[in-house]
Amino acid sequence: MHRLPPQCKLLAAAAFAVAVVATPRESFWAFGVYALLLAGVAVAARVPAPFILRRMVIEVPFVLFAVAIPVIGLGERVDVLGVSLSVPGLWAAWNVLAKATLGVIASILLAATTEPRMMLLGAERLRLPRLLVQIATFMLRYMDVILDQMRRMRIARESRGFVPRDIRQAPVLAKSAGALFIRSYERGERVHLAMLSRGYTGEMPMIRELPASARQWGAAALLPGLAAATAVLSWSLT
Amino acid sequence: MTATSLKVSSLAYAYPDGTQALFGVDLTIGRGERVALLGPNGAGKTTLVMHLNGILTAGHGSVEVAGLPVRGDTLREIRRRVGLVFQDPDDQLFMPTVREDVAFGPANLGVRGAELEQRVKDALERVGMLEAIDRPPHHLSFGQRRRVAVATVLAMEPEILVLDEPSSNLDPASRRELAEILRSLDVTVLMVTHDLPYALELCERSLILSGGVIAADGPTRSLLADEELLAAHRLELPYGFAVSAH
Amino acid sequence: MHVPDGFFDVPVSVGAGAFAAAGMAVCLKRAQRELDDRTAPMAGLVAAFIFAVQMLNFPVAAGTSGHLLGGALAAILVGPYTAVLCVAVVLIVQAFFFADGGLTALGVNITLMAIVTTVVGWAVFRLITGSGIRRAGPRGRTAVVAGSFAAAVVSVPAAALCFTGLFWLGGTAPIEVSSVAAAMGGVHVLIGLGEALITALTVSSVLAVRPDLVYGARGLAAPLVLKTADGEIPVERPAAAPRRGLRPILVGGGLVALLLAGVVSFYASNSPDGLNKVAADKGFNAHEKPSELGNGPLAGYSVKGIGDARLSGGLAGVAGVALTVAGGGGIFYTVRRRQRHKVTA
Numbered sequence: 001m002h003r004l005p006p007q008c009k010l011l012a013a014a015a016f017a018v019a020v021v022a023t024p025r026e027s028f029w030a031f032g033v034y035a036l037l038l039a040g041v042a043v044a045a046r047v048p049a050p051f052i053l054r055r056m057v058i059e060v061p062f063v064l065f066a067v068a069i070p071v072i073g074l075g076e077r078v079d080v081l082g083v084s085l086s087v088p089g090l091w092a093a094w095n096v097l098a099k100a101t102l103g104v105i106a107s108i109l110l111a112a113t114t115e116p117r118m119m120l121l122g123a124e125r126l127r128l129p130r131l132l133v134q135i136a137t138f139m140l141r142y143m144d145v146i147l148d149q150m151r152r153m154r155i156a157r158e159s160r161g162f163v164p165r166d167i168r169q170a171p172v173l174a175k176s177a178g179a180l181f182i183r184s185y186e187r188g189e190r191v192h193l194a195m196l197s198r199g200y201t202g203e204m205p206m207i208r209e210l211p212a213s214a215r216q217w218g219a220a221a222l223l224p225g226l227a228a229a230t231a232v233l234s235w236s237l238t
Numbered sequence: 239m240t241a242t243s244l245k246v247s248s249l250a251y252a253y254p255d256g257t258q259a260l261f262g263v264d265l266t267i268g269r270g271e272r273v274a275l276l277g278p279n280g281a282g283k284t285t286l287v288m289h290l291n292g293i294l295t296a297g298h299g300s301v302e303v304a305g306l307p308v309r310g311d312t313l314r315e316i317r318r319r320v321g322l323v324f325q326d327p328d329d330q331l332f333m334p335t336v337r338e339d340v341a342f343g344p345a346n347l348g349v350r351g352a353e354l355e356q357r358v359k360d361a362l363e364r365v366g367m368l369e370a371i372d373r374p375p376h377h378l379s380f381g382q383r384r385r386v387a388v389a390t391v392l393a394m395e396p397e398i399l400v401l402d403e404p405s406s407n408l409d410p411a412s413r414r415e416l417a418e419i420l421r422s423l424d425v426t427v428l429m430v431t432h433d434l435p436y437a438l439e440l441c442e443r444s445l446i447l448s449g450g451v452i453a454a455d456g457p458t459r460s461l462l463a464d465e466e467l468l469a470a471h472r473l474e475l476p477y478g479f480a481v482s483a484h
Numbered sequence: 485m486h487v488p489d490g491f492f493d494v495p496v497s498v499g500a501g502a503f504a505a506a507g508m509a510v511c512l513k514r515a516q517r518e519l520d521d522r523t524a525p526m527a528g529l530v531a532a533f534i535f536a537v538q539m540l541n542f543p544v545a546a547g548t549s550g551h552l553l554g555g556a557l558a559a560i561l562v563g564p565y566t567a568v569l570c571v572a573v574v575l576i577v578q579a580f581f582f583a584d585g586g587l588t589a590l591g592v593n594i595t596l597m598a599i600v601t602t603v604v605g606w607a608v609f610r611l612i613t614g615s616g617i618r619r620a621g622p623r624g625r626t627a628v629v630a631g632s633f634a635a636a637v638v639s640v641p642a643a644a645l646c647f648t649g650l651f652w653l654g655g656t657a658p659i660e661v662s663s664v665a666a667a668m669g670g671v672h673v674l675i676g677l678g679e680a681l682i683t684a685l686t687v688s689s690v691l692a693v694r695p696d697l698v699y700g701a702r703g704l705a706a707p708l709v710l711k712t713a714d715g716e717i718p719v720e721r722p723a724a725a726p727r728r729g730l731r732p733i734l735v736g737g738g739l740v741a742l743l744l745a746g747v748v749s750f751y752a753s754n755s756p757d758g759l760n761k762v763a764a765d766k767g768f769n770a771h772e773k774p775s776e777l778g779n780g781p782l783a784g785y786s787v788k789g790i791g792d793a794r795l796s797g798g799l800a801g802v803a804g805v806a807l808t809v810a811g812g813g814g815i816f817y818t819v820r821r822r823q824r825h826k827v828t829a
Contacts, residue, residue, distance in 0.1 A: 010580075017587040021489050021497065058584050062488050073658045088658035095656050099490020100586060107583035116581060117334040117374070131512055131523060135573050137334060138528020139535065140581075144376045145328055146532045150540070170678075174685030177537050177552075181530075181561060181686065182694050188529035190329040192522045197291050197322040198343035198394065199314060202521035205345030332525065 002045065002113050005212035006122025008220030013110040015224030019231040020102045025095040027234035031102070037226055038105050047112045055108045062100055069093040116140050121210050134204055138191070146184055153179065241269040242304070243398045243426040244290070249299035250450075251285060259285040261450035262299065267398070269304075272420070272427040274437035274458060277447035278472035283402075283430045286447065290400055290428075291320040304397045318347055321391025321425075325402040327383035331375035336367070336386050339375060343394040361393035362386070365419050381412025385419065398426040405436045434462055434475050446471050459483060486578065487593055487647075489586030496654030501591025507599045508572055514565035523566075530562050531570040531577075538574070540682075553643070555601025556609070556636040557683045560628075560700040561690065564606040571598035592650060596643045605639035609700055628701045629688045636683035640676030644668040 016037075023030045042052065073089020114122070120140070124133045153176045162172060244267040252258040259282040267273050277283050288294040289301050292308045301308040303319045324330045333339035340358045349357060362368040365385040375383055384404065391399060404420070405413050417440055420427060431437055437444055437458055444461050446454040448471040454461055461467060463483040468474060475481065492500075516523050534554045554574075558567035572594045578584040585593045612631035648665040651657075655664070691698055 014587050017489050018494075021586075021588045022494055055583060058582065059488065062491075069657045069659065072663065074660060075658055086658065092657035092659075096488070096490050100488035103489030103586040103588065104583045107579065107587060111581050111583060119580060120334070129509070129512055131516065132508070132569070132573065132576075134524035135527045135531060135569060136577055138332065138525050139531040139573055139577060141332055141334055141374075141376070142328075142529055142532040143535055146529075146536045147539070150536050170681050171685050173540060174682050175689045177540060177682065177686040178689030178693070180536060181533055181690055182697060184529045184533035185526070185562075185694075185697050187329060188522070188526040190324065190326070191332045191525040191529065193288075193293055194322075194324055194330045194332065195342075195525065196293055197317055197320075197324075198390065199317050199346030200342075200521065201314075201346065204524070205342065 004113075004220055005125070005210055005216055006114050006118040007125040007210070008122075008212050008216055009110055009114055010119065010122045010126060012220045012224050013106050016106050016227045017103045019224060019227035020099050020106075023099075023231045023234050025091060025098070027237065030230045030234040031098045033230045034102050034227060037223055038102065038109065041109055041223060042105075045109065045113045047109060051112065052105060052108050056101070056104055059100060059104050063097065066093045066096045066100075069096070118210075125210055125212075130204070142184075142187065142191075145187075146180065149183060150176070150180055242302075243267050243269045243271070244304075244428065245302040246286075246289075247300050247302075249286070249289060249296050249301060251289065251294060251297045259450055260289075260297075263447070263450070263452055265445055265452055265455070267426060267428060269397075269426055270424070271443060272429070272441045274441040274444040275428060275430045275447055276432060276434065276437060276444055276461075276471075276473060277430075278432065281447045281471075282450045283447055287322065287400055287402055287430055290398075291317050291322055314347075318343075318394050319397035321394055321396030321399045323384075323387050323391055323399065323401045323404065325406060327375070327380070327387040330387040330390060331383060333375075335372055335374055336362070336378075337371045339386065340371075340390050340393045343390060347394065357393045357395075361389040364392055364423065365389045366415070379412075381408050381415065384408065384412070384416060388416075388419065392423070392425075396425060398428060399423065400428045400430070402430050403433070404429060405431065405433045432473065434468075434473060435479060438462055438481065446473070448472075486575075486585035487589040487596075489588050491586070491589060491656060492592055492650060493654040493656055494588075496650055497588050497591060499591075500595045500650065504572070504591040504594035504599065507568060508594070511565040511568040511572075515563075515569055518563060518565065526562075527566050527569050527573070530558065530566065531573045534558055534570050535574045535577070552679055552682055553597055553601055553640060555597060555643075556605025556632070556639040556679070557686060559602045559606040560609055560632050560635060560683070560687055561698060563699040564602055566699075567602045567606070568598050571602060574598075596646055596650075600643045600646045601639040604642040605635040606700075608638045609635035613700065624701070625688075625691055625695075628691060628698065629684050631700065632687040633680045633684035635680075637676045637680035640679050641669055641672045644672035 016034075020031075020034055023034075042049070069092050070085040070089035071083070073086030073092060075086050075088035077084045077086050078090075079085075111119075117140075120133055120137050123136070124130060157172065157176065162169070244265070246263050246265045249260055249263040250258070251260040263282075263286060275283060275286070285294065289296055289308070290303070292301075292313045296308070303316055306312055306315060306319070308316050331339050333342055337358055340361050341354055344354055344357050358371070359368060362371055365388050367382060367385050367389060370378060370382065370386065375386065378386065388399070388401075401420075404416060408416065413436070417436070420429075420440055427441075429437065429441060441458050444454075444456065444458040445452050446461065446467070453471055454467055459481060460483050462475065462481040515527060519526050534557075537552050537554055537557070540552060553571075555567065555571050558570050561567075562570065575585060575593050575598060576590065579587055579590050579593070609631040612634050613627045645665070645668075648661060648668055651664050652661045687698060687700070691701060695701055
């Protein structure tokens with residue numbers, strides 16, 4: 001799994017997400033199949049479950065929203081444990097929760113088995129606009145540098161007794177943000193000079209080739225293929 | 239003096255906002271020399287360096303690298319010949335991995351495949367960073383990053399290596415390691431610094447750039463022994479450090 | 485606000501994806517024209533900055549805190565085209581590397597948070613500063629800061645409004661559109677205020693140190709002075725920001741919105757989905773709204789012929805966008821003309 005070419009994995013994850021989203025929500029069994037498929041991938045890739053669970057925290061805000069849907073939803077209502085809930089709302093909540101969760105897990109598996117650098121190379125292989133990929137490459141390269149600068153500024157603020165309590169402290173934060181922007185922009189200019197100094201003429205040289213064999217494509221197609229079959233089947237059954 | 243690596247003649251430059259930084263710089267560096275360019279902050283050191291590979295274009299005067307004048311149509315070759323190592327290695331190492339970063343320069347020159355790989359490995363070998371070839375630059379220590387930064391320009395097989403404040407922010411051990419690397423390299427070196435002991439350690443000859451002109455040119459030892467000269471150009475040896483002229 | 489998978493149905497996700505792709509293609513071209521070979525490093529660094537700034541939490545009211553979306557801020561600092569690219573790249577990276585926002589919802593997320601916030605923010609900014617920007621000194625600076633505030637304060641609810649619009653077209657939850665609008669609008673007006681405050685203060689602090697870096701304040705620089713025998717003569721600096729900058733965005737955006745609204749509502753309306761079916765089976769069609777749309781790619785419309793109802797739905801979508809654009813454009817030009825009058829008077 002870790003060694004599959006990234007372009008295969010990228011496409012597989014995206015196709016899987018599409019299949020999941022396209023599945024009618026009444027097909028409980030289909031979602032079960034998707035969950036099993038993902039579990040299979042996780043086992044094959046040796047991604048531990050706690051790791052996935054920890055990173056699923058990102059979903060929490062929307063889980064809260066999904067929980068609210070049956071409460072404020074329209075339509076027929078049923079009493080569950082003394083709370084009046086909307087039936088279509090329950091369907092919708094189930095729909096959002098199931099699909100979002102499967103999507104999140106697929107993304108987590110993709111990110112866990114693919115180094116950022118490989119992901120970008122894969123995107124380039126998939127003929128995404130090269131400039132866009134390059135922007136993302138630079139962003140990922142300098143994200144840590146800039147977050148580090150931001151952390152240092154925060155420490156500097158706090159070591160001089162600053163506590164962000166309410167809106168009146170906004171000017172201080174904004175000054176930090178402004179300073180951060182200037183530093184980022186100036187670094188961008190310096191990076192550009194460094195690139196020019198090494199012969200950059202507006203085209204990034206293609207340094208690494210990442211060919212994917214038919215077999216690898218086949219292996220990667222397994223997950224979305226099964227998912228697509230499930231989706232089609234679930235449509236024909238409803 | 240044997241062949242000339244770098245020749246700067248009456249170079250003057252003013253920034254677009256009107257501030258003039260260089261007022262006629264003259265200097266010549268022979269092949270294989272290691273020369274320190276000393277000067278206080280604001281003397282025009284960085285501005286001068288930016289002229290050496292054509293990032294800035296001379297307002298007046300000329301720059302020649304191994305006989306080739308810096309002009310619009312020679313920029314490509316000039317940038318191969320002049321290897322510029324920036325002060326902040328994070329500016330220089332912009333690619334996601336060390337390998338790709340070192341390969342960036344030669345790849346821009348059209349080198350590909352096995353030859354490219356070989357160049358990358360050789361360059362990293364020379365700075366003792368071969369084992370870091372697949373690591374992302376931001377996982378390296380500052381000293382390691384500076385060494386990789388040197389490798390990125392070595393891979394272009396430059397005529398002259400120009401280093402901007404090579405010793406800044408280095409701990410004593412990294413500083414010594416870098417000095418050893420620089421001494422082991424068989425290239426012309428121009429080292430821009432205000433770290434006077436480092437200049438003394440590495441360079442036979444020094445230039446003092448002050449007020450946009452070369453104010454002194456001579457053996458590093460005798461320049462650093464001249465207290466009046468240093469004081470006149472806001473240069474100071476560290477506390478407890480004394481240089482005798484012999 | 486990162487929308488996950490499954491929240492919108494497939495037609496809306498695909499439509500928004502096409503819209504986002506088209507928008508980004510335009511921005512790639514325009515940003516490159518502006519930044520030249522600096523595009524990749526500059527946009528990359530600004531994207532990293534936006535990513536970092538989105539982590540900067542600021543207290544909104546007692547106990548709660550918000551964070552910047554950064555669309556309007558980016559537009560004012562680096563220009564609308566580069567800004568769209570930067571925010572979009574941030575969203576793409578968040579979706580693929582941090583599982584934040586669904587892969588199929590990427591188009592929706594880019595449309596809402598990268599394109600709408602930026603374009604609306606920039607339009608409002610230019611509206612406010614349209615005339616004041618040409619003056620150097622404190623008045624121009626005030627205009628830029630005020631414009632930044634207004635841009636950000638409008639941009640966030642605008643994105644929320646578009647979210648509501650998409651929800652009306654293809655949301656999968658059975659909630660009254662008006663209550664979605666009210667809830668999203670209400671929350672985001674608050675968030676918008678926080679965003680506006682931070683945006684304005686940030687722009688102002690950059691203006692104080694490096695005014696040349698603020699794209700939206702390019703006209704602000706004092707004129708150069710030539711010292712001649714006849715005294716000092718101020719000369720025009722070469723115009724940095726093309727004045728026609730806004731029109732292509734408005735026209736292009738309008739056209740695409742029109743197309744999208746037409747096509748999407750054409751397909752979307754009247755295609756029964758599971759929910760509708762359940763509702764129909766149980767005799768609850770009374771509550772059916774046009775928002776409850778197909779959540780499958782084949783939701784009915786490829787089998788049945790194209791009904792008149794659907795055609796009319798498509799036309800209604802087009803008409804709606806046209807009306808909105810006409811209304812907004814009308815206000816825009818009235819205000820602009822009035823400002824121009826003020827300047828000449």
